[in-house]
Every structure is written in structure tokens, then in C-alpha cells.
Amino acid sequence: MSRFSVDGEPLGFTEGQTVAAALVAAGRVAWRTTRVGRRPRGVFCGIGVCFDCLVTIDGAAGQRACLVPARAGMTVTTQEDDDG
Template identity: 85%
Template structure:
């Protein structure tokens, strides 16, 4: 199985999965919180229309996890302060 590094921990993914799909498959349905209210956010629309699934991928901030194909060796950082 292929692996990405999420918040310093290896996470397996299947070929063709997005970062969001890999996170959800691993049981992580929320990986950031809203700036106001601290409400949990993860994948919502799944097609890149909203910004609920933001993550940092290989140093690039504000990436929508539902649109980013998972690649072996990719480093993903989730955030808890609403910035992704």
C-alpha cells in the first residue's frame, strides 16, 4: 500500500484516492476547525466548491484535500485553527 505522511504519521492510501478520501478511509472525518466557534471541518462537498477540507500539501497552504490526488511520499499537514 502507498503511504503519505499526515501530521507526521504515515497514512496508507489506495491508488487513485484523493488526500480527503485517504483521510476519511482512515477514520478522520474532520481535520481542521473554523476560525470562529471552533467547529470541526473535513470533507463537505467533495468536488472542490467549498473550502472545508483545506490542508497544507508539501508546504503549499490552502489546498482542497478533495481535489489533491494522494502521491507516495507526500507530506500533508492539517490545522486546528481554520487555516488548513
């Protein structure tokens, strides 16, 4: 199984999964909070229309996890206090 890191922890994924699919498969349903109310967000639409699943990938902030294919060795950082 291939792996990438999320907030410094390794996460396994299956080839063909998006970052969001790998996170959900690992039991993580929320990985971002809103600025107002710090409400948890994760994948919502799953097709890149909304911005609930934003993460930072390899230093690039604001990436929609539902659109980015998981790659071995990538670094994913969850985002806090971001309305997107």
C-alpha cells in the same frame, strides 16, 4: 499500499484516491477547525466547491484535500483556526 504522512504519522492509501478520500477511509472525518468556535471540518462537498477540507500539502497551505490526488511520500499537515 502506498503511504503519505499526516501530521507526522504515516497514512496508507489506494492509488487513485484523493487526500480527502484517504483520510476518510482511515477514519478521519475532520482535519481542520474554524476560527470562530473551533468547529471541526473535513470533506463536505467533495468536488472542490467549498473550502471545508483545507490542508497544507508539502508546505503549500490552503489545498483542497478533495481535489489533490494522494502521492506516495507527500506531507500533509492539518490546519487549525482557518475559516478558508
